Amino acid sequence: MGFWDNEICEYCGGAIVEKRVTLHRQxxxxxxxxxxxxxGVCAKCGTGYYAANVLKTIEASVRGRQVLVPVYSL
Ligand SMILES: [Zn+2]
Structure with missing residues (x-):
């Protein structure tokens, strides 16, 4: 079971598979x-999808300075 089961890409109609990705945020x-x-990442075109609650968690983490795994790039 997975959050992205039965979801399809809104651009190409490909299947969406769950992956762990690295997000870049400014x-x-x-x-x-x-x-x-x-x-969720489209198996065909690679478009990434993020659950709203995941984004919220990220925003909260960053704001609360409990960043999951912060890496500051130059
Ligand atoms: Zn796609």
Whole structure:
């Protein structure tokens, strides 16, 4: 079972599979890499989908400075 079961890509209609990805976000002018984010990725075109609650968790984590795995890139 998985969150993305039975979901299809809205661009190409491909199947969406769950993967752990690295997200790039820009927060207060700094790039933050957040690793191991659960996401749905289209098996055909590679479009990434993120559950709303996952995004919320990320925002909250960053704001609360309990960033999951922060990597500040130059
Ligand atoms: Zn697709």
């Amino acid at each position: 927060i207060r002018g700094k790039y933050v890499l957040i690793e191991n984010v659960p996401a």
